Amino acid sequence: RKEVEQDPGPFNVPEGATVAFNCTYSNSASQSFFWYRQDCRKEPKLLMSVYSSGNEDGRFTAQLNRASQYISLLIRDSKLSDSATYLCVPSGRDDKIIFGKGTRLHILP
Amino acid sequence: DTGVSQDPRHKITKRGQNVTFRCDPISEHNRLYWYRQTLGQGPEFLTYFQNEAQLEKSRLLSDRFSAERPKGSFSTLEIQRTEQGDSAMYLCASTYGSQSGYTFGSGTRLTVV
Numbered sequence: 508r509k510e511v512e513q514d515p516g517p518f519n520v521p522e523g524a525t526v527a528f529n530c531t532y533s534n535s536a537s538q539s540f541f542w543y544r545q546d547c548r549k550e551p552k553l554l555m556s557v558y559s560s561g562n563e564d565g566r567f568t569a570q571l572n573r574a575s576q577y578i579s580l581l582i583r584d585s586k587l588s589d590s591a592t593y594l595c596v597p598s599g600r601d602d603k604i605i606f607g608k609g610t611r612l613h614i615l616p
Numbered sequence: 617d618t619g620v621s622q623d624p625r626h627k628i629t630k631r632g633q634n635v636t637f638r639c640d641p642i643s644e645h646n647r648l649y650w651y652r653q654t655l656g657q658g659p660e661f662l663t664y665f666q667n668e669a670q671l672e673k674s675r676l677l678s679d680r681f682s683a684e685r686p687k688g689s690f691s692t693l694e695i696q697r698t699e700q701g702d703s704a705m706y707l708c709a710s711t712y713g714s715q716s717g718y719t720f721g722s723g724t725r726l727t728v729v
Contacts, residue, residue: 511658539715550707550720551659594658603649603672604718606658 508577510534511607513595519613528610530595531577532574537597540571542580545609554580554593582612590614620721622708628727629698636694637724641710648691650683651707665691670686685693698728702721 513530520526532540536568541558557569557578568581578595592609621640629635634660641648647666651659662681664674667688677683680698685691695702705725 539717541717548705548725550723552720553717556715556717603661603664605661606651608656608658 509607510605511592511595511597513607513610515608515609517609517613519615520585521615522585523541525581525583525584526612527579527581528593528595528612529577529579530607530610531575532595533576533599534597534605535573535576538615539598540569540578541596541598541604542567542569542578543594543596543606545594551594551606585614586614587614587616620708620719622706622721622724624724625722626725628729630701630707631668631728632647632697634694634696635698635726636692637708638690638692638724639708639710639721640690641708642712642719643689643714645710646688647711648685649709649711650691650693650720651709653707653723654703655703662693664727689723695726698726700728705729 510533518529542554543551544554545551555564557571561570566583570579590613594609596604598604621637649664650662653659661674662677664685665685668685670697683693705723707723710718711718
């Protein structure tokens, strides 16, 4: 089983819609979880941390399900500027973070 | 200190040449990581340092690759006898704790011709 699995997409979503991504991770010992956003040919940037109780930051909501080992990201009222690749990132051994391929999101005008 | 900086931003080299990249992490971050990313893939872990100690190297890091962090501050990644398959974006990231997430530099884009 891969360490991180995400649907690569692309998700083509009209502006203003709500979109959700899930990812699964294999390392049950992971303690910290993050969503990163990566624009084309740019570096990944931290979007938000994911807490056990779930957390919200504006239009973005992240959830963690430790029992099932998956993480979700919900984007409400999507904007054109949300178009990017979203990377689900659990920390691994020694806090090393392992990336999957990410999920590509295209917001359509 | 505005973030993680990497130098150069772009490097074009001929096959067989050696190249060296530099990463300056955020000053209070004690952990520094190198990743490599090719088109359509997520970043792949290469190696990481805690202060000056190199704690782990990926199997992706062949003998042609070496990384140092001599004083626990900046780090260098050297690739000897470059091959076309080395063409990628090389990303550096730093952190001071797992719960704070990583800050990435803008990367060095290597093209081997």
